[in-house]
Amino acid sequence: MIASLGMYDPPWLRAANDALWQALAERLAHMGISDVPSSLTRDRPLPEIWTAPDLLLAQTCGYPLMTSLGESVVPVATPIHDAPGCDGPRHGSMVIVRRGDPAGTLDDLRGRRAAINSRDSNTGMNLFRAVLAPFAQGAGLFTRVLETGAHARSLAAVIAGKADVASIDAVTFALLRDRFPGVDRRVRILARTPVTPGLPLVTASSTPAGTVAALRRALGDLIDDPALAPTLRALRLTGFAILDRRDYEAVTDLEKSAFLAGYPTLC
Structure with a gap:
């Protein structure tokens, strides 16, 4: 299985994302989830990662979630960040x-x-x-x-x-x-x-429901771990919300409004 946190992963934050993943992977293993990747995948294009049938967890964007990705992925959770504009x-x-x-x-x-x-x-x-x-x-x-x-x-x-x-x-x-x-x-x-809803964490549509539930429990547990406080601060991460595709309809609603206004293409 593969995992990626590539949307907010510039070079200076890779150590923080690695620490976040290691903490998440340990929790998943303790919950009995097998084949949890030991490290994040960074050597493949993100669209290829998003559509991989063996995707355990990755972060995508709300626009491809509602357009190109279709039913190939399932939303797991949406991060909550402490940042102006959030x-x-x-x-x-x-x-x-x-x-x-x-x-x-x-x-x-x-x-x-x-x-x-x-x-x-x-x-x-x-x-x-x-x-x-x-x-x-x-x-x-x-x-x-x-x-x-x-x-x-x-x-x-x-x-x-x-x-x-x-x-x-x-x-x-x-x-x-x-x-x-x-x-x-x-x-x-x-x-x-x-x-609109932020960048969702997703898993392959073939991921068992029990694994999706374990991912959500493990993500929630991370936020309350004092040992991860410096990592979470570096990433400006304060929590996770459980949203579904209906919440992300706000993304395509804005697209529709632009079309209706006669501006279908940013130009």
Whole structure:
């Protein structure tokens, strides 16, 4: 079986994610779950991990959960983070521009350049599209949309002047500010997007119900372990909520609203 915590796993947090996984794996083994992976998988593309039939646990994004992944995975739990822009298990994005950018409203972004991490990202694209749709008036806003592959790269593109605006996941933005305090001197928050359920932890649809229940019990137990307090603080992790696909319909509802507003594609 395989496991991944690759959505909030930059190099400086890998030790924390490894410690979190080791604690979770030990608890699962004590519950009698067999074939628990001893380490996290980091050498395979995330979409390949998400669709692996032997997936025990991985973190995905709410947008592919509700679009491309279909019934291949089952939601296990949604993390709760202590970060600005988070509301329990729900979170949004920060629409950021360079510190000295003259833009005062989203409408001032017309004719500018945007950076997004990917077209299948809820926080980088879907929430961004939703907050822009009322201003787009059925037409394109940007002269260019740069796909960077990661929120951190989108932020870097704005700082470097390769893009003028980006929508950065609230948790990622907080973690980047923890690591690089100078970020606040380089960019500012122009707007905040709506919030939707955060990045879900999922397992393969073939995972037995007893294993899903064990995963949920083990995750809940982690939060109350004093030995893990430094790890949880580093990850800004404070708990887990049990949400299902119906909760994630908020993601596709925003997509539908953008379509109805005549802005089906972020452009």
